[in-house]
Structure formats: C-alpha cells, structure tokens
Amino acid sequence: MKLIADRLDRISPSLTIAMTSKARALKASGKDVIGLAAGEPDFDTPQNVKDAAIAAIQRGETRYTDVAGTPELRKAVAARFRQDHGIDYKPEEILIATGGKQVIFDAFLATIQAGDEVIIPTPCWVSYPDIVQLAEGTPVFVRGDENHGFKLRAEQLEAAITPKTKWFLLNNPSNPTGAAYSAAELKALTDVLMRHPDIWIFTDDIYNKLAYDGFRPATVLEVEPRLRDRTVTMNGCSKAYAMTGWRIGYAGAPAHLIKQMDKLQSQSTSNTSSISQAAAVEALNGPQESIEVMKVAYKRRRDMVVEMLNAAPGLRCHKPEGAFYVFPSMQACIGKTSKGGRKISNDEAFCLALLEEEGVACVHGEAFMYPGYFRISYATSDEQLKDACTRIQRFCQGLH
Amino acid sequence: MPDLAKRLQNVQISPSAAMTAKAREMRARGINVISLANGEPDFATPRHAIDAAYQAALSGDTKYPPQGGTPALKAAIARKFKRDNNLDYGPDEIIVGNGGKQVIFNAFMATVDPGDEVVIPSPFWVSYADMAKVAGGVPVTVSCPQNNGFKPRPEDLEAAITPRTKWVMLNFPGNPTGAVPSRTELAALGEVLVRHPHVWIMSDDMYEHLLYDGHRFSTIAEVTPALKARTLTVNGCSKTYAMTGWRIGFGGGPAQLIRGLFNMQGQATAGVSTVGQAAAAAALDGPQGLVEEHRAIYEQRRDLVVQMLNAAPGITCHRPEGAFYVFPNLAGCLGKTSKGGRKIETDTDFVAALLEEKHVACVQGAAYGLSPHMRVSYATDTASITEACGRIQEFCHELS
Numbered sequence: 097m098k099l100i101a102d103r104l105d106r107i108s109p110s111l112t113i114a115m116t117s118k119a120r121a122l123k124a125s126g127k128d129v130i131g132l133a134a135g136e137p138d139f140d141t142p143q144n145v146k147d148a149a150i151a152a153i154q155r156g157e158t159r160y161t162d163v164a165g166t167p168e169l170r171k172a173v174a175a176r177f178r179q180d181h182g183i184d185y186k187p188e189e190i191l192i193a194t195g196g197k198q199v200i201f202d203a204f205l206a207t208i209q210a211g212d213e214v215i216i217p218t219p220c221w222v223s224y225p226d227i228v229q230l231a232e233g234t235p236v237f238v239r240g241d242e243n244h245g246f247k248l249r250a251e252q253l254e255a256a257i258t259p260k261t262k263w264f265l266l267n268n269p270s271n272p273t274g275a276a277y278s279a280a281e282l283k284a285l286t287d288v289l290m291r292h293p294d295i296w297i298f299t300d301d302i303y304n305k306l307a308y309d310g311f312r313p314a315t316v317l318e319v320e321p322r323l324r325d326r327t328v329t330m331n332g333c334s335k336a337y338a339m340t341g342w343r344i345g346y347a348g349a350p351a352h353l354i355k356q357m358d359k360l361q362s363q364s365t366s367n368t369s370s371i372s373q374a375a376a377v378e379a380l381n382g383p384q385e386s387i388e389v390m391k392v393a394y395k396r397r398r399d400m401v402v403e404m405l406n407a408a409p410g411l412r413c414h415k416p417e418g419a420f421y422v423f424p425s426m427q428a429c430i431g432k433t434s435k436g437g438r439k440i441s442n443d444e445a446f447c448l449a450l451l452e453e454e455g456v457a458c459v460h461g462e463a464f465m466y467p468g469y470f471r472i473s474y475a476t477s478d479e480q481l482k483d484a485c486t487r488i489q490r491f492c493q494g495l496h
Numbered sequence: 497m498p499d500l501a502k503r504l505q506n507v508q509i510s511p512s513a514a515m516t517a518k519a520r521e522m523r524a525r526g527i528n529v530i531s532l533a534n535g536e537p538d539f540a541t542p543r544h545a546i547d548a549a550y551q552a553a554l555s556g557d558t559k560y561p562p563q564g565g566t567p568a569l570k571a572a573i574a575r576k577f578k579r580d581n582n583l584d585y586g587p588d589e590i591i592v593g594n595g596g597k598q599v600i601f602n603a604f605m606a607t608v609d610p611g612d613e614v615v616i617p618s619p620f621w622v623s624y625a626d627m628a629k630v631a632g633g634v635p636v637t638v639s640c641p642q643n644n645g646f647k648p649r650p651e652d653l654e655a656a657i658t659p660r661t662k663w664v665m666l667n668f669p670g671n672p673t674g675a676v677p678s679r680t681e682l683a684a685l686g687e688v689l690v691r692h693p694h695v696w697i698m699s700d701d702m703y704e705h706l707l708y709d710g711h712r713f714s715t716i717a718e719v720t721p722a723l724k725a726r727t728l729t730v731n732g733c734s735k736t737y738a739m740t741g742w743r744i745g746f747g748g749g750p751a752q753l754i755r756g757l758f759n760m761q762g763q764a765t766a767g768v769s770t771v772g773q774a775a776a777a778a779a780l781d782g783p784q785g786l787v788e789e790h791r792a793i794y795e796q797r798r799d800l801v802v803q804m805l806n807a808a809p810g811i812t813c814h815r816p817e818g819a820f821y822v823f824p825n826l827a828g829c830l831g832k833t834s835k836g837g838r839k840i841e842t843d844t845d846f847v848a849a850l851l852e853e854k855h856v857a858c859v860q861g862a863a864y865g866l867s868p869h870m871r872v873s874y875a876t877d878t879a880s881i882t883e884a885c886g887r888i889q890e891f892c893h894e895l896s
Contacts, residue, residue: 099756101631102609103609104756107759136560150550159536160536160741161741162513163513205503205630206503206504209502230605230763231501231503262498263498295498326497338558341560341769341771343765343769356500359504362510363507363627364630364764365594365595365598365601365743365765366597369741369771370742370743372769
C-alpha cells in the first residue's frame with residue numbers, strides 16, 4: 097500500500113539534518129562542540145512572563161480558548177501593532193497560532209492553488225519553500241545580492257512577477273542573513289506591489305525587535321497602508337522575548353483571510369496553549385526592558401563575530417542590520433584542503449570539516465538556497481562565540 | 497484582489513467551537529447562558545501536572561522542543577500505552593501533537609491523496625470529515641443505528657470499504673454518542689479490517705477513561721494485534737486529565753507512518769509547548785486517582801441528564817456507555833412551535849430556539865451527521881446541568 101501522500105513527497109528532506117545529527121553524535125562521544133546552528137535566543141524567558149504563566153495556571157486558565165486566541169491576547173497584539181507600527185487591527189483581524197510557522201502554514205493553505213507562484217527572496221529560511229510546496233504552490237526564488245546587503249532590488253521583484261504570482265514573501269530582518277529593510281528600501285518594493293493588485297503580501301517580522309546601531313526595520317503597512325487589504329503581518333514572541341518553547345506566533349490580516357485561517361486552524365490544532373497565551377499577554381503588555389538588555393548583548397556579539405570572521409583568511413562577512421545571524425561567504429576556500437586532509441568542495445564540505453576538526457557547528461548556505469556561504473547564529477555567550485571564532489580562524493589558516 | 501484557495505471552500509468551522517463562541521458572546525452581553533456545547537471537562541488540571549509545569553518554566557525549559565515530542569514525554573507515553581493498552585511502542589513510534597486533533601490532521605495530510613476515501617462511522621465528530629477534505633480526501637460515512645447503540649455493524653463496515661479506502665476511523669467511546677462496543681464487537685470489526693490490508697486504521701481513544709456501568713476499555717491494536725502495523729492509536733491528556741487548554745495529544749503507530757506525521761508537523765507548527773509537555777509527562781506518570789474520581793462523578797451526571805431529558809416531552813435519550821455526551825432524539829418535537837413563536841422543523845431550529853429562548857447551548861445532530869438529534873455535553877457542574885435540563889424540559893413543555 098502507498099503510504100505517503102504526494103504532497104509530502106514534494107517536501108525536500110531537511111539539508112540541516114546531516115549536520116545536526118553529526119554534531120549531536122560528536123557531542124555524545126564527548127567531543128567539545130560549540131553549537132552556532134540553532135535559531136533561538138540563548139536568553140531565558142523573562143521572569144515576569146514566567147510568573148504570568150504560573151498565575152494563569154493558578155487561576156485555572158487551562159481550558160480551550162477561542163481558536164483564534166483569547167480576547168486579551170488579541171487585544172495585546174493589536175496594541176503592539178498600533179504602538180510599534182501605527183497599524184490599526186481590529187480583533188477579528190488578528191489570529192494567534194502555534195508559532196509563526198503555523199501562521200505561514202494557515203495563510204498558504206488557505207490561498208494557494210496548484211501551480212500558484214510564491215516569490216521568495218534568497219537566501220531564505222528553508223521552511224518557506226517547503227510550506228509553499230505542501231500547499232501545491234511553486235516557489236520562485238529571487239537572489240538578494242551580497243553587495244546589496246542580501247536585499248532584493250525593486251526591478252528584480254518586478255521581473256519575477258507573473259500572472260501566476262500569488263504571494264510575495266518578505267522576511268525582514270532576515271534569517272539567515274540578518275539583512276533588514278529601511279522604510280525607504282521597503283517603499284521601492286511596495287511601489288512595485290501597488291502595480292500588481294492580485295498579489296498577497298506576507299511579511300515575516302519575527303526578528304523586527306532585533307536591530308542594531310539605531311536601525312529600525314520597517315514593515316510593509318507602515319510604508320504603504322494601501323496594501324492593507326492584501327497583507328499578512330506576522331510576528332511572534334519567540335525571538336523578541338526568548339519564548340521559542342512557548343509556541344506563540346500571531347498575525348494581522350484582512351478579516352476575510354483571518355476567517356479562513358481560523359477555519360483551517362479549527363480543524364488542524366485548535367487554539368495554541370492557553371498558558372502560553374497568558375504568558376504572551378504579559379510579554380507584549382509588560383515592561384519591554386528585557387529586549388533592550390538582549391539587544392545590547394546581541395550587538396556586542398555581532399560586532400565581535402563580524403570582526404573575527406573577517407580576520408579569517410578566505411572568509412568575507414557582511415555586517416547585517418539585525419536578527420542574530422551573520423552569513424559569511426566561504427567561496428575563497430573552495431578547492432582547498434583542510435589540515436585534516438578534507439577537500440573543501442563546497443559550503444557543506446566546509447561546515448562538515450569545521451565540525452569534525454574544530455568542533456564548531458554552523459549551517460551551510462545551500463540549506464538557505466544560497467551556496468558558497470554559511471550561517472552563524474550569535475545567540476550564544478560571548479566566551480563561546482570568541483572560542484568558536486578563534487577555532488574558525490585556525491581552521492581557515494590551516495586550509496591549503 | 498488576490499483570491500483564496502478552493503481547498504477550504506467545503507470545510508466548515510468546527511460547529512461546537514462556533515456554538516461555544518456564540519454562547520461566550522451572549523454571556524459577554526450579560527445573558528445567563530449555560531453551555532452544554534463544550535467537549536471539555538469542568539475539572540481543574542491535577543496539581544502534580546501543574547507543579548511540573550511550574551518547574552519547567554522556572555528551570556528554563558522554554559526553548560524549542562524537539563519536533564516530535566520531548567524524550568521524557570515520549571517515554572511516559574510509551575509507559576501509558578503499555579500500562580493501559582498492553583501496546584508496545586518505541587520512541588520512533590510515538591509523536592506528540594498540539595492536541596489529538598493535530599495528530600489526526602497530520603495523519604491525513606501525510607497519507608491522503610486527492611480522491612482517497614476515509615471511512616467514518618456516523619454519527620461522528622465532524623472534524624474527521626473536514627480534516628479529510630482539507631487533505632483532498634472523500635469522507636464515506638457508515639451509519640450506526642441507534643438500535644445498535646450507535647455502534648457500527650461489521651457488515652456495514654465491510655460494505656463501505658472500497659479499493660480507494662485509505663483510512664477507517666474508530667472512535668470509542670464516541671463523540672457525540674458516547675457509544676462503546678464490547679471487546680467481542682470490536683474484534684468483529686477487526687476481522688473485517690484484517691481482510692483489507694490496504695486500509696489504515698485510526699483509533700481515536702481520547703475518551704478511554706470515561707466508561708460507566710463496569711464497561712472495560714479496549715482498543716483495536718490490542719484486540720486484533722495483526723492490525724497494529726497499520727494502526728494509528730491516538731490519545732491525549734485533554735479529556736483524561738482535564739488539560740484541554742494545554743494542547744497535548746499523542747499517537748502511537750508504525751515508525752514509517754510516524755515519520756510522515758513528524759515531517760508534516762515540522763512544516764505546520766514544529767514542536768509542542770515545552771511547559772505543556774512537562775505537565776503531560778507528570779500527568780501520565782503520576783497518581784491516577786483523580787481519573788477514577790472524575791469518572792464516578794461523570795457517571796452520576798450521565799444518569800441525571802438521561803433521566804431529566806427523558807422526562808422532557810418529545811425527547812428520547814439513549815443511555816451511553818462512555819464519554820461525557822448524550823445524543824437524544826428530538827423527533828417528537830418536530831413540527832411544533834416554541835413559546836417564542838419559532839417553528840421547529842429541524843434539530844438546527846431546535847437548538848437555535850433553545851439558545852435564544854432558554855439560553856442553553858447544545859449542538860445540533862446535523863453537525864454530527866444524524867438528525868433529528870442534539871449533542872448534550874455533561875462536562876459541567878451538576879448544578880448547571882440540573883438547571884439546564886430543567887430549562888430544556890420547560891422549553892419542550894411549552895412547545896405547541
């Protein structure tokens with residue numbers, strides 16, 4: 097009997113699995129491995145947020161909530177959108193989901209028909225094309241050039257649009273590059289989108305609290321409010337409040353789309369954890385200082401990592417505006433051989449050799465549809481980062 | 497304007513969720529509504545589960561969970577399957593989802609191709625059919641007559657299976673009828689299924705511990721071991737441990753199938769709230785005394801509801817073996833007019849008039865594939881049940 101549906105066969109096996117299982121195996125065998133591969137903050141969830149969760153349990157908030165989220169959390173999300181971006185969403189224009197990922201899943205399954213195209217700037221988070229394909233859509237990749245800060249140019253977006261384009265998907269700031277769009281940069285893209293009224297816009301703003309040197313990532317609707325009736329603004333608590341394990345993502349979108357997403361969610365998972373929702377209310381409404389504390393640390397780490405990587409022979413590291421990633425080029429290392437005798441034929445070989453010989457785990461660029469580069473997450477302690485970058489320098493010096 | 501996908505056109509929002517939302521909305525307007533629409537225990541989550549959640553939050557167990565469930569929870573689930581069902585499942589044969597609903601949704605999405613048939617004994621939990629439809633499948637219902645206690649007959653099941661059948665759903669004790677087949681009756685269904693090796697079997701055992709009058713629980717993979725290799729056994733913490741808000745469901749099945757569910761979940765929501773998983777492990781491993789205490793209370797309530805509904809003119813109520821629902825027949829009320837002047841032609845008319853005039857929320861049988869019935873949940877306190885049944889009696893007395 098045929099076990100797996102065609103829709104799952106379309107999803108490519110994760111390119112990061114080989115790397116993560118190797119790192120795990122090395123660690124288990126007692127080797128000192130520094131993990132720079134995870135996409136999550138090393139900080140702990142703020143105490144006021146934990147306390148709010150505990151208080152919710154004590155009040156007995158352990159029951160089903162509305163599928164789209166508790167009224168309190170939807171109100172808190174609306175207030176955040178208003179305060180942070182000047183966007184007014186009514187409660188029926190907001191959906192709470194099990195992570196930002198479910199927002200994407202709900203939106204794409206609710207709208208994409210077989211053959212519809214989704215424009216995705218690369219490098220990109222691997223799950224984007226996979227979710228598009230799960231919904232029977234076709235990902236259309238447009239390359240953001242490194243010398244343009246890995247950002248898309250307006251003419252590239254214009255050229256990628258066809259009559260089959262259903263969505264334009266923007267991740268700002270970006271995983272894996274940390275690249276972020278200013279209001280002026282974003283306006284150039286929204287001007288293009290204004291000329292194409294049949295395209296939905298999805299903006300994944302999950303990292304938008306994390307930007308440095310006074311840079312302020314813009315979001316689509318503050319730059320172009322006229323796109324409101326076809327834009328999904330996604331955000332969540334995972335990155336800004338170090339709440340990855342709580343699984344809280346949310347979206348603002350036109351009511352008729354939210355209704356469809358709510359319907360799909362009512363048939364796939366129902367509400368996300370009532371306790372996590374109470375924690376999220378406190379995260380969004382409570383004191384925001386913890387974000388500033390994390391930002392100071394992230395900025396310091398970013399600056400150190402960029403400097404140390406640029407001092408490694410063969411690497412070139414652009415200094416990004418936000419998130420907690422850098423995405424250095426290793427193209428000058430291709431064709432060389434490591435000290436341990438491993439041939440560096442591509443970014444994956446580079447990362448595997450680096451892991452085997454120096455015990456540093458990163459993710460290779462191919463996993464983000466962008467070979468010749470690799471991703472480093474600097475969401476780990478300064479000491480660990482310094483040690484890891486020193487090892488990377490030593491590894492690169494050993495290449496011949 | 498960009499448009500929506502056809503995928504969700506024939507899918508409806510979960511009707512019990514819709515009715516619950518309506519009741520909540522009336523309550524917010526100050527109306528004293530008693531909801532018997534919810535499939536949700538009114539008890540509090542056990543203390544030791546809550547303590548485990550505190551500890552998890554406080555100790556920083558708030559990072560991304562492994563996609564298929566934490567090792568600790570999977571081990572607790574394996575022990576549960578062994579203890580309660582005499583079923584052996586290894587770690588790669590278990591998955592944790594955001595509620596039992598997601599386990600079922602993932603199973604369909606991972607296996608059902610367009611046109612595949614899903615056989616569902618009816619009356620049934622509507623979400624089965626909607627989830628099958630989201631996956632492109634065709635729900636095929638098998639009528640379970642009231643004179644067979646709402647249980648499927650082997651010959652009817654046999655007749656419903658075709659070469660296109662992908663899944664057969666089993667749900668005992670069943671939502672909405674509370675029906676439970678004996679071990680012998682279940683084995684007779686197993687005999688049919690053994691003859692059709694191309695068919696997957698899903699056993700939704702969510703109400704396992706809510707059985708009355710000395711009935712004992714059995715599940716298909718245990719009764720007919722030959723089916724275990726193609727059976728997905730679904731269960732969860734919501735109903736047994738009054739943990740609906742925590743969103744913890746799980747499934748046991750062959751590794752290859754579990755892998756498909758895992759891949760699907762990876763694209764939809766990733767892992768389940770870490771705090772919820774810690775609570776679930778404690779609930780499964782901890783003292784089970786509360787389960788029996790609650791069961792005994794539900795049994796008393798069932799007797800109360802059945803007796804009070806049978807005293808209402810026009811209503812006949814079958815006494816079910818399990819779950820916390822009754823599914824009375826309303827045939828004697830049709831064709832009449834309510835005190836408020838509403839014509840009662842269908843069960844949908846009946847529940848609408850009952851809500852408007854007596855402020856009692858139930859769900860129409862049509863939503864479960866069998867009219868003229870309604871589903872009454874007795875998962876609420878005894879005083880509210882008595883009051884609500886009194887109002888139903890009054891409503892029926894006033895019909896003319």
